[in-house]
Amino acid sequence: MTSRSTPSSTYRLQLRPEFGFRDAERVVGYLEALGVGAVYLSPVLDATPGSTHGYDVTDPTKARPELGGEEGRLALAGAARAGGMGLVVDIVPNHMSVEVPLANPWWWSVLLDGAESPFAHHFDIDWSRERILVPVLGSAEDVAALAVEGDELVYYDHRFPISGSTEGTPQEVHDRQHYELVDWHRGNTELSYRRFFDVTTLAAVTVERPDVFDDVHREVLRWVADGDVTGLRVDHPDGLADPTAYVQRLREAAPDAWIVIEKILHPGERLPGSWPVDGTTGYDALGEVSGVLLDPAGETVLTQLAERLGVPTDYAAVEEQARRLITDSILVAEVRRIAGLLRDVEVDAAREAVAETMIAFGVYRSYLPEVGDEWSRAIDRATARRPDLSGALAALDEQVRGNPDGELATRIQQTSGMVVAKGTEDTTFYRFTRFAALNEVGGSPDRWGIDVEDFHRLAAARDADAPATMTTLTTHDTKRSEDTRARMAVLAEVADEFAELVTGWHDRCGIDEPSLDLLAWQTLVGAWPISDERLSDYLLKAAKESKLRTTWTEPDEDFEQAVAAWPARVRAELGDEVQAFVDRITPAGWSNSLSAKLLQLAGPGVPDVYQGTELWDFSLVDPDNRRAVDYDLRRELLDRFGEGLVPDLDLSGAAKMLLVHRVLTLRRDRPELFAGYTPLRASGPAAEHAIAFARSADLVAVATRLPIGLERRGGWDTTSLSLPEGRWTDVITGTEVDGGEVAVADVLARYPAALLVKGDAS
Template sequence: MITSTYRLQISPAFTMDAAASLVDYLARLGVGAVYTSPLLTAAPGSTHGYDVVDPTRASPELGGEEARQRLVSAARAAGLSLVVDIVPNHMSVEVPSANPWWWDVLAHGQESPYATYFDVDWSRGPVLLPVLGSDSLDELEVRDDRLVYCEHEFPLAPGTAGGTPREVHERQHYRLVHWRRGNAELTYRRFFDITTLAGVRVEDPAVFEATHREVLRWVAAGEVAGLRVDHPDGLADPGTYLRRLRAAAPDAWLVVEKILAVDESLPASWPVDGTTGYDALREVCGLFVDPAGEPPADRSLHDVETECRRLVTRTSLLAEMRRIAALANVDPEAIAEIMVAFPVYRSYLPEGLDDWAAAVAGAKHATPHLAADIDVVDNAVRKDPRGELATRVQQTSGMVVAKGVEDTAFYRWTRFAALNEVGGAPDRFGVTPEEFHRRATARAAGWPHTMTTLSTHDTKRSEDVRARLAVLSELPGEWAETVARWSGSHAIDEPSLNDLAWQSLVGAWPVTADRMRDYLDKAAKEAKIRTSWVDHDEEFEASVAAWPERVIADLGAEVEAFVARIAAPGWSNALGQKIVQLAGPGVPDVYQGTDLFDLSLVDPDNRRPVDYAERQRLLSRLEDGWLPDVDDTGAAKLHVVRQVLRLRRDRPDLFTGYRPLAAQGPAAGHAFAFSRAPELVVVATRLPVTLARTGWGDTVLPLPAGAGNWFDLLTGKPVDTGPEPRCAHLGDLLSQYPVALLLRGNR
């Protein structure tokens, strides 16, 4: 049984051998499984591994099969399992020669044995490759039996050489076109709007076998105990895929990267252990936000999301709208409006019929002039819920929601960025203890082995940035005045980006101008208000790029002073989040580097090198009995992580069930507590700024009944509970740390 995971981003700069060298540290930390990003051969120079080009072998750039075996051996020797990320939805085609299957398809067209591996619309003629910088073919060359355009090389079909490069080009099974034509005219399914990632047809058993053979060999050999399935919503039939995967790996721990709406559950027919934890992330982080501090909003999030979804259907995902519309012989706008109205990322027909009906109704209400076309689509989908039309609608709805909401609206609706997270609900300002307890109880009962997380390679900001920003919810007036004052002299000329910039600066401080510049450049382009990835406003981008250095030079002392005031409450929130996640229901994941306080922003910032030498030095001190202060070294967080993970590993029997506990007294609302087994209690502090004004006073926490004395695993001290009914005085219990891990019985 996997008790916890530690996520490592494997790359050419941090190979499998580097991961193997950390196994001893992770074992000492109490980690149950090393959890890696994809290990299969990816595009040349890939820094993340999600752009696989050859699923039949471990990546040579990451160390190859020999390094993989060394990692497996190291993990086994330390008693750790191995969990691997897999990418069934797509493969990289950015460098055609690096992908042998795609290269063969380009060379032989529909005669290629791999022609059915990729989701290509062959009815529309040669494969469209949007790589040209203009509409001209004048720069084409034929060189070494290849068609060459700048740094791009493509194969020649047998017998097609001879003549001018333009004539050779016309004989191929592909057509090179201007890069701008991709979003509107692409003839193959892709990952979101990324034309260099081509969709793979794993619904075909032969394709499933070919793409999964190597990873399943690792599983069968007992070398891999768990699989994290990337982006199941992009698959033609996720349920069938997961049932096939489960049959091939019956004993593996399976979790899916599925983003759930707030009140959505995984389909009951999916034979998986749960999600990768975005649902838990929303709940844990929201628990430390003060609902009384909700700032006003000029517009509703729903209106902004609708606007952004429409934008992506008309621009970056227009090709998908047209392909689906052609199947139903309707106006592409009708397809787009159904996508815009989806209440969830996708339905899984015939499951999820209510979500489909809601999308249809919403589309007809928003665009009554398209009602007839929408009815055509609705009738066809209901008549054949497993047909091509229904399948493509479902595959595409998640693309529209993700690109419209996470990658656009969340960069436009920026009143409180701590909530603008993958799987988040920014218009729900925080999570009450009652809601958290209800959802945690359900997780313990229904999904006890689901993954929980606070940071991933996909999150918009790290858990500790969100923890610090949560403090601002307790200081809404002061924060608003501060931003107004700073913006008076140093505003970014776009209001939503300006708000996001100040929050990000304070959340990640101390941060270099270079990191802030790169973050704001990405944020501005994702928002697509004044500039974008496709259509640039160079003058605006230059002003945004200059902002961090100017602000740090002119206002750095003021920012430093403000952050110094909220740092300690932020650390309290960070420790509270971490202990609730680690000790709560599910299998907790620790993202690389977050074993100390980590103030990272969106990728690639969250994939920066981690100083493991410092972590090992601090861990050695903890092993010698050191009780660190709560300060910016982050050693207190490492202490919490170590104590909980070791307990999970050594006493898994304690982490069963879930029972809310309620404090009593004047500061009861600032204590959040629960028990797992009756012998284990977890306590965290909420809303520390407000608490500091009054203190705990005589607030107490009644503990579960039973014989035996209690002690705190974090301080090593016994808990003075008095006679029955036993109660812990929170002022004493939380005097050293803002969190506690109480165990009853022998240490």
């Protein structure tokens, strides 16, 4: 579908206390001049004090005061409207933060009054338990550290409400409450409320209840009704009890809004047909754009390098092991709760059957009864892997299918996404490091890119089926930015050289954990130059996420100290060699970046530009990708473009920004040009290095792939592209060519990417 408020493009702003509504308002004029169609904001409802991302919402009834509150929100909305832009807001229906109970009035009420609270059913709490288990203590003995201050129970910085009398010792007061403060280790095994993944400070919300839905969305929907908000981005719908009913209810409440959902589609997966949304947040397009620019010839060499360094290369085995770790040690409470719903099956067999099924999912979750194929495949895989559980698995299948709206079916489907996300994205992607540029949300690291024909087929399908879906190359959740990924893609073209270098570097400065070691070398060259602090922070996060030598909860301090010291050690011992290698591959990385950006911006869908990525941005996973953006520099460059500057392709990144500016402006001003998709094929000796398509009879995009290989063969030579007769102008550089059989060398004389408009390019 295509909504009335579908923007021509979006630009993502990460709001935080240091960059609130007023700061965003000051950027609106720049975004309008850049060509942006809608300002796209991270969550703006009240959140945990000091939150830098906003996904830990504490009060959905008000704009976050730390960002500027209602006054600031209205000013920003007015500025966007005056600039002719929409305003898209990220909403979080799945969970709320309970880290600071006093900041969450609903949770505070539940802790105070238990099941009698008017908000008791707003959270997914197991009320069969006598008390709400709150895992915050350092150990069980820490109950002795409790104190009573007024009408609050205090444990260091944590404060909780007291119901009833405050007489007696703090522990006696505690024992009379509707909640029980326990050792935080018990959270994974005994938690009495559903959470977001393994984060016990994020409690799941029951938006499947109509009154809860209304309470959660009332304020945001008021903004939509008032015309302040034109689009909604829905976070993590797979965690909801009934995603189908949710998006249908949301559409009914906001019939004209542009609605996209953060649904991670695995290769070949499609959204359920009954979902009245405009599309996803674009990870599928990210994988396709990155994949078509990847050299298949590098796979064997880089696989051999991984094997030589001791990095596992059996992706299926690594993924299964990682997911099993999640079900058996991290999401134990969730598995037990689901297994308790399975009738007539022995307790241990029920738990194993539930865990095995979720481990076996090929996608994040199934959507019974509408979409049942993936559920069937998961049951079949689990049965083949564990024939000893065939009886329990058959009973699970029968009971889930027999009542697809029941609690058993609901909970196992919404929890499978947790197992996949934690097991694959947050564990496997840091263990299977053969080629980290493939380790992206929605991707499958064992699939080495896609060919040009597949790229065209998928792009044409997007244009036909979801022309208003979002597309992206970088988000707040990507493991690395688009430019980092684009440079890393060059490694596949110079695989032999890189493998030889890494082998020698490893012998001199290797990290004593193979997966992290290989990831570190790829990250070093992909994000170079990078400060020691940024790189050490990233590597420590990667080490903890992999859960091989250290974890968030059980750190190996000696190993972590060695990892933290690695960047400075490498810089001192190998810095010149790394610099020399990066210097050689950087121009090819720039080529990949410009080509990827053109394929995304000019291709089907609504393209998003993540903050700051209009210039080179070699960021890594969050929080590295939430650093401040220099908008003064970007305004200055934009002014110079208006004066006629066509910059060189160099370290400044100005060429990328020019491309972004010109393509976004064209999409906004001449949307009729972007109304179809037709693959175009070059002919001649270097045809495989060109990727081109027409969006209409008057608009053609041309990009370069495998730039190292193109250079090795001596350039484009006589390679040509057939264009309709007439005068064509590259809107990026202003270069003009006549139609007919056009030399690709002429089209791409200035930049490795061009967007050709027939006739008057103005």
